[in-house]
Each structure stands twice: as structure tokens, then as C-alpha cells.
Amino acid sequence: xxxxxxxxxxxxSLLYLIICPLIxxxxxxxxxxxxxxxxxxxxxxxxxxxxxxxxxxxxxRLAHQATPTVxxxxxxxxHFIRLQLNGYxxxxxxxxxxxxxxxxxxxxxxxxxxxxxxKISIRPYENITFAADDILVATNPLLRDIDIFNTTQGTGKSxxxxxxxxxxxxLVSLFHEPQSPYILLETNVNAKxxxxxxxxxxxxxxxxxISDLFTATPILVTWDNADNGDIIVFYPxxxxxxxxxxxxxxxxxxxxxxxxxxxxxxNIQDKFLINDKxxxxxxxxxxxxxxxxxxxxxxxxxxxAGSRLMTNMYFEEKNGELxxxxxxxxxxxxxxxxxxxxxxxxxxxxxxxxxxxxKESII
Numbered sequence: 412x413x414x415x416x417x418x419x420x421x422x423x424s425l426l427y428l429i430i431c432p433l434i435x436x437x438x439x440x441x442x443x444x445x446x447x448x449x450x451x452x453x454x455x456x457x458x459x460x461x462x463x464x465x466x467x468x469x470x471x472r473l474a475h476q477a478t479p480t481v482x483x484x485x486x487x488x489x490h491f492i493r494l495q496l497n498g499y500x501x502x503x504x505x506x507x508x509x510x511x512x513x514x515x516x517x518x519x520x521x522x523x524x525x526x527x528x529x530k531i532s533i534r535p536y537e538n539i540t541f542a543a544d545d546i547l548v549a550t551n552p553l554l555r556d557i558d559i560f561n562t563t564q565g566t567g568k569s570x571x572x573x574x575x576x577x578x579x580x581x582l583v584s585l586f587h588e589p590q591s592p593y594i595l596l597e598t599n600v601n602a603k604x605x606x607x608x609x610x611x612x613x614x615x616x617x618x619x620x621i622s623d624l625f626t627a628t629p630i631l632v633t634w635d636n637a638d639n640g641d642i643i644v645f646y647p648x649x650x651x652x653x654x655x656x657x658x659x660x661x662x663x664x665x666x667x668x669x670x671x672x673x674x675x676x677x678n679i680q681d682k683f684l685i686n687d688k689x690x691x692x693x694x695x696x697x698x699x700x701x702x703x704x705x706x707x708x709x710x711x712x713x714x715x716a717g718s719r720l721m722t723n724m725y726f727e728e729k730n731g732e733l734x735x736x737x738x739x740x741x742x743x744x745x746x747x748x749x750x751x752x753x754x755x756x757x758x759x760x761x762x763x764x765x766x767x768x769x770k771e772s773i774i
């Protein structure tokens with residue numbers, strides 16, 4: 412039996428001499444790479460998604476944590492990543508892992524299997540305008556068919572009552588400034604031109620007829636959001652400054668105007684950025700499309716919906732909703748482009764702190 416004990420002793424000693432260095436090397440971040448047959452320093456990958464809580468598969472194996480997560484001890488080379496979340500299309504990419512470095516997949520946008528489009532009006536409209544943070548104005552030629560919607564509360568109502576002296580009039584032009592609670596309507600009421608200055612944030616909206624302050628039909632009207640009492644009016648041959656509160660008209664030198672006020676605010680928004688300037692939302696003809704940011708692989712493009720040509724559309728960053736007019740019916744519609752989820756930052760030990768690199772330097 413002595414010889415058996417010696418054999419067992421030598422076996423355990425040999426295992427100790429082999430396993431202990433491997434454990435130490437593993438703790439130091441080294442693994443054996445079967446492709447190169449060498450010990451190599453491992454890398455890691457940081458993954459976050461919008462929305463979060465997606466399952467992460469690395470080379471077909473399920474990771475222990477859902478997004479956002481850090482996956483460590485990956486051998487250098489290419490690894491196949493698959494992100495899965497119920498109700499969303501799988502996201503799949505082959506990404507490079509480099510020893511002693513972090514690969515970053517931040518705020519990866521997951522595309523829903525079906526876009527959650529809903530119509531919030533029965534009446535068709537010709538255009539929409541955001542007059543303030545959460546007030547949307549849906550317009551039609553007849554003033555009695557102009558409605559205002561509170562996008563936060565999901566409620567809508569007519570801007571003019573049926574008994575209003577302006578209800579039978581028609582809309583000529585609408586002027587507005589982003590974030591301003593005021594809109595200016597150029598209208599035709601009983602064959603007369605009328606200019607209505609309206610505070611749509613008030614309940615009910617405050618409507619003021621300021622027609623006497625206009626000397627001709629303007630080309631453009633604009634104002635500074637910080638001072639809604641002064642508006643700049645551009646006529647074919649001159650410029651005037653109108654003070655709404657004092658009911659005064661002053662000639663205005665174009666050179667003295669604040670920079671930025673000369674832009675035509677009625678231009679249609681054709682493309683804009685969303686998701687912290689990473690993902691592009693764009694309209695091509697009547698189609699609304701989204702181009703998610705890509706760190707690896709070719710860019711993807713997804714069609715969300717069809718909108719009426721030559722109409723505005725607006726994206727609310729605070730809740731990720733896009734408002735537009737449906738291509739076939741003209742109904743005011745909304746779609747949740749970005750799920751309203753905050754992207755959580757996952758705590759990482761100081762030794763493995765990740766500095767998010769620029770897109771050009773991601774490895």
C-alpha cells in the first residue's frame with residue numbers, strides 16, 4: 412500500500428504544480444488560447460442596449476448577466492455576439508477582442524419586431540407644428556378644424572370654439588418658434604386678413620387680434636423665445652419690430668437683429684438626430700427610416716412608417732416618441748421610436764475602468 416500512497420502523492424503534487432500557476436495566471440488575466448497554443452492576456456467587452464435587460468450570447472453561450480454588463484476573460488480574436496430581448500429583433504455581430512483592452516458596444520439600439528404605431532386623432536390634418544415643449548398644433552384650412560394636443564397627457568381639443576368669431580375663417584400661414592408657447596396665425600376671416608397672436612399654453616388659449624400692427628403681408632415672422640413680446644416682421648421691402656405688449660411698430664435694421672433670427676422657421680424638418688446623437692432618424696420622400704449607430708459591421712436601415720409629403724414631423728427626446736401625419740389617412744399618429752428607459756452605468760472595479768472611446772478608436 413506504500414507504493415499506492417506514493418503514487419497518489421506524486422499525482423497530487425503534479426496537479427498542484429500545474430493548476431496553481433494556471434490559477435494565478437487566470438487571476439492575472441491570462442488564458443490559454445487554443446488557436447495560437449499560447450498564454451495570452453484576455454480582453455473584455457462592455458455592452459449596453461436600449462432598451463436594457465437583453466440576454467447576451469458570446470459564441471453561442473449565454474452570459475450570466477443581461478445588459479448593461481461587462482464580460483471579462485475573453486480570448487483575443489473574433490467573437491460572435493448575439494443580443495436577444497422578447498419583442499425585438501436579434502442583434503448579431505462579430506466583434507474583435509484585443510488583450511488588455513476593452514471593446515465597447517454602448518447604447519445598442521434594439522429594433523422592435525413591430526413598431527408600436529398608434530393614431531391619436533380621427534380627423535385628417537394638413538400639417539403639424541410643435542408650439543412648446545408638450546403642445547402640438549394640428550392644422551387644417553378651416554380655423555374651426557385646428558386642434559391642439561398635449562403630448563404628455565395625450566389629450567386634444569379644438570383651438571377655436573364653434574361660437575368663435577374666427578371659426579369660419581381659413582388659415583393662410585402659421586408662424587412659430589421652437590420652445591415658444593406662442594404661435595402667430597395669418598388668417599382670412601370674412602374676406603379680411605387677420606393676424607392672431609395665440610398663447611397655446613394657457614387654458615383656454617389666449618387669442619389676441621394684432622392685425623393693426625401689420626402694414627402688409629409678411630414674408631416671414633420670427634421672435635426670440637426669451638422675449639415673446641417682441642416679434643420681427645420681414646416684408647418684401649422692409650423689416651419691422653413689433654412690440655406686442657405696447658402695441659408699437661419700429662423700423663428695424665437687419666444688421667442689428669440677433670444672429671439666428673433670419674432663418675425661416677417654416678422649413679420642413681427632413682432629418683434629425685436621436686438617442687444622444689448616435690442614431691439617425693430621417694425622412695426619405697414619404698418614408699420615415701431609422702439608421703441605428705453601428706460600432707461594427709455595415710450600417711442597418713429600418714423603415715418605421717409612411718408620412719404625408721411636405722408635412723412636418725417631430726421627435727420628443729424626453730419620451731422617445733415621433734409624431735407625424737399618416738401617409739394614407741392624414742391622421743395624427745405617434746410611434747415609440749426609442750423605448751423610454753434610462754441606460755444604467757454598470758460599476759466596474761477601478762482596475763478595469765472603461766473609458767468610452769470615440770467611434771473611430773473603438774477596437
